[in-house]
Amino acid sequence: MNRLPLFIPFALCLALGAFLFFSLGKDPLDLPSALVGEPFPEFVLEELHEPERQVSTEDFDGQVLLVNVWATWCFACRIEHPWLNSLAKDGVVIVGLNYKDHRKLAQDWLQERGDPYQFSIFDPRGILGIDLGVYGAPETYLVDAEGVIRHRRVGVVDERVWNEEFRELYQQLVDEANDQ
Amino acid sequence: MISKFLPGSGWLKQVGLLLLLLSSAAMAVEDVVKFSDESLRPRYQQLLEELRCPKCQNQNLADSNSAISQDLRAEVQRLLGEGLTDAEIKEYLKNRYSEFILYRPELNRATWFLWAAPVVLVLLGGLIVLRLSRRKKPSASQESDIPVRSTDQQQRLDELLNSHKRGSE
Incomplete structure (x- = not known):
């Protein structure tokens, strides 16, 4: 009798086990983003430091930039902040999106830790947050010169993440923008 | 019983118990949603059941109490008030939070x-x-004709068994 078919269930179990095992290493918070490749959502919101000033995507001004979602209540943002400061010092344009926060607290926080942002969008009710699909902080978006989102990072951007996920793409986008 | 641990006696205990019971009712009122049109409520409930909390992952929007779920519940309520259909609301959230947010994924x-x-x-x-x-059926009918051992075979079998016994002694 041919015994090969008897091993089919065993092979299936082995395949399932391998699939589950390799899925273990995946970060469950790493959701597919609906917005990569899409234009940055339109918004009109107040600037964090200048309440009378309205900011919108026009203020991106055709620059390749990062949009960093942060809040004073977000602990991981404190860990991330020094790296953002050093990126800004190296000339990377970063726009802050202060998410569901209090203006005074946020201003003090930046005063204390340094302000790496070219300007800061103040979104106390998370309106732009919902349009972006934000579900926590920090999150960081890489926007190209056309205003299209090219990469999204949920969680802290530190030196390692920058080198792994952002550096190359950022440089490429900047080069493209300079060529035109 | 709880009344044992309450100070005072008699009616005071009973008042204390009553207050305890009322306090839970007071907390439950917190998250009541108001609709101008009550017919929206069942649709609201249905949508919250089918939409997934992006932060807590294994809960739907109805079960989760995370900040983002509260915001998304408010958003669903707002969109219902604006007269969007269920499909439009799902599409709206899918465009922002990806298909992950749908507990009943689309066919694609x-x-x-x-x-x-x-x-x-x-x-x-x-x-x-x-x-x-199918394979079993024929063999079941043949159950009666399991080959009977011939005396010859029986002899050999006994011999083998005996030789094994001797060997192990």
């Missing part, structure tokens, strides 16, 4: 396997059961 190239797998597995199982039962 990435999800057809999810939808097809149960049907395929049931059919496959049925097929296997059918084949196994």
Whole structure:
């Protein structure tokens, strides 16, 4: 009798086990983003430091930039902040999106830790947050010169993440923008 | 009983118990949603059941109490008030939070396997059961003609058994 078919269930179990095992290493918070490749959502919101000033995507001004979602209540943002400061010092344009926060607290926080942002969008009710699909902080978006989102990072951007996920793409986008 | 641990006696205990009971009712009122049109409420409930909290992952919006779920519940309520259909609301959230947010995924190239797998597995199982039962039937009728050992064979068997016994002694 041919015994090969008897091993089919065993092979299936082995395949399932391998699939589950390799899925273990995946970060469950790493959701597919609906917005990569899409234009940055339109918004009109107040600037964090200048309440009378309205900011919108026009203020991106055709620059390749990062949009960093942060809040004073977000602990991981404190860990991330020094790296953002050093990126800004190296000339990377970063726009802050202060998410569901209090203006005074946020201003003090930046005063204390340094302000790496070219300007800061103040979104106390998370309106732009919902349009972006934000579900926590920090999150960081890489926007190209056309205003299209090219990469999204949920969680802290530190030196390692920058080198792994952002550096190359950022440089490429900047080069493209300079060529035109 | 709780009344044992309450100070005072008699009616005071009873008042204390009553207050305890009332306090839970007071907290439950916190998250009541108001609709101008009550007919929206069942649709609201249904949507919250089918939408997934992006932060807590294994809860739907109705069950989760995370900040983002509260915001998304408010958003669903707002969109219902604006007169969007259920499909439009799901589309709206899908465009922002990706398909992950739908507990009932749409049928497309990435999800057809999810939808097809149960049907395929049931059919496959049925097929296997059918084949196994067919294979058994003939053998069941032959049950009576299991070959009877001849005396010759019986002798050899006894010999073998005995030689084994001797060997192990």
